[in-house]
Amino acid sequence: MLPVSLIIVVSLCGCIGNSVGKAEADRLKLGMTTSDVEAVLGKGKALENNEINLLVNESGGPADGDVQRIRLDVSDMKGLRWGNDRKNISVIFQNGRAIRIFDHGI
Numbered sequence: 001m002l003p004v005s006l007i008i009v010v011s012l013c014g015c016i017g018n019s020v021g022k023a024e025a026d027r028l029k030l031g032m033t034t035s036d037v038e039a040v041l042g043k044g045k046a047l048e049n050n051e052i053n054l055l056v057n058e059s060g061g062p063a064d065g066d067v068q069r070i071r072l073d074v075s076d077m078k079g080l081r082w083g084n085d086r087k088n089i090s091v092i093f094q095n096g097r098a099i100r101i102f103d104h105g106i
Contacts, residue, residue: 044080052079
């Protein structure tokens, strides 16, 4: 029984350490380097190109369908995420600097 309990405790500790909140989000600024952001939030999980594309090109902006949006090329962008599906922070980097910061559920 002890090994199972130990696994559960180790798993829970991993989840607790990955917590993000408003205090951390407020410390992030556009133009920060990847190292600057990781100093605040720790190591992030890399985003796939389709996730970066969705964040950069589909989120924000007017809800009015009459406004034509400019589609950005995300091939030279890198994205990192901290947190979980319900509460997270995502940062998009270009040339090593934060160009977009998104928070969800915070």
